[in-house]
Amino acid sequence: MAAAAAFSPWRRTPGRLIMGLALWLGALAAPAMAQPRPVDNPVFTVTNVPVDASAPNPLQAREKAQMEGVKRAFDILVRRLVAAEDIARITPPSDPELESIIKGFEFADERTAPGRYIALLSVVFRPDRISGMLRGAGIPFVDAASPPVLTIPVMRSTAGVVALDEKTPWREAWGNVAKAGGLVPTPLLRADATDLKAINPEQAFVGDMAALSRLAERYGAQRILVSVATGEPDGPFAVSGTVYDFTISDKLTLAPQSGVAIDKLIDAAVRQRTRLEEDWKAVATLSHDIADAVAVVVPLKDLAEWVNIRRRISAAVSVRRVQVQSLEEGRAIVVVNFVGTRAQLDKALEQRGLALVDSGGSLSIVTR
Structure with a gap:
């Protein structure tokens, strides 16, 4: 494959993007x-x-x-x-x-x-x-934003994958979506010299885990979205996306979109971001009039594992406080204070790669 840095057919089409943005704004009122x-x-x-x-x-x-x-x-x-x-x-x-x-x-x-x-x-x-x-009114609601999802817009055609620092229509569309605010922040890859050393366009396109891990460490990101628009410079485009979750070592494939016109790229980006927000709402919509606490055992191998698991428990969206009752060889005993229902706590822990299980009459939190 030709070197991505040498391939740069994408011309700026501000009129088309502005038209697409205007239609999106009218549809979403945001x-x-x-x-x-x-x-x-x-x-x-x-x-x-x-x-x-x-x-x-x-x-x-x-x-x-x-x-x-x-x-x-x-x-x-x-x-x-x-x-x-x-x-x-x-x-x-x-x-x-x-x-x-x-x-x-x-x-x-x-x-x-x-x-x-x-x-x-x-x-x-x-x-x-x-x-x-x-x-x-007794209505469950979301009161916290998701941790940011680092977003890498990638454009690809028959000539190859475009350089990540190229100002493509797809990157411009995602830039506008990222500015809109909402439940799931989607900051873009800066594509500076350090980023370009950590990952090249082909590695981003195929989802090279070693390269993505370097970016996750640099940005402190728990999740990375690689969003790909494939087509010739004037479109139409096939749009796909994969979310790599480094907390639970898993990935989510977003629904593909086909036949996307160049002035509709922003709509395609909005649809992908909307899916992320729907997933977050499924976890973070809590019954705030319900509060409870559970005593749990956390099996441990060493102190480093305890630090990691405690951080993940505390970061679960429904958890309000983690009180350590005792820290012993091989386990910790904690009281987890949370809002919402037990089922909502289960979902929140699952989103952090943890599971609350019944172990012979007592509850334990274990890694999935």
Whole structure:
């Protein structure tokens, strides 16, 4: 195969990408052009809601756009946090109630005309108020983002695999998706000199575990998504993806997509990210009005294994505290405090490569 670095047929097509992005934004009402401020909880932040309002004067139009945009942002937030079957159980808040659950908002890309106001609105909601509202209604919800999934966009054609630092339409599409925020952060491979030394395009394409492990160590990533778009420069493309989970030494193959036009690449990336978010919601949607604790035995070979297992237990999304009762040769006895049901705890531990098993009348946490 020809050296990837020598192959660079991809030309930038901003018009096409902008058109695809605009369609995606209209469909999802959650554009991907800005990020929440670092001090704000990204789970409870909704960015870049498009608003377009008319009124007798620009000031009134702006106020109308703000209220309409906040309501749309609240709807987006609810769909992010709760299961689809529970959405109908949520009573839409009144205007005064909306004001009480908002921490702040910001307009961007403002445009005005006589009696009209157009902009993008980002809203930061108060996590405690939203959580209290959902708990009061007895609705399970997600209140924590997934650990980031390092994303490597790869483009490939009959001429070979494109260099990872090339500015391809696929990398640009994923860059916009990564900026959108949400439950599963998907930061892109920086593709700097250190990255390019750790992995080459062909290794990324085939999922070379040694090379991917080097990246996982560098980025502190538990999971890596290799997302591949295969086709000639003008498309259409076949899109595939594989998630490599280094916590449980497993991988997940995402559903393939075929016949993807170049101006629809962002939609394909959104579908892949949506699958990651659905998987996270299945684990992280918790019944917060339920809290419990279990005493468990953790079989151990040595101290290093204990440090690793305790870290994984503590990182499980439903676990709130791990109390060590005793640390003995060959085992640790701990009390695990958690929210949600026992089944939800089982799922959360499974996601960390652990299993809660009944061992002759006592519970044990073991590696899978």
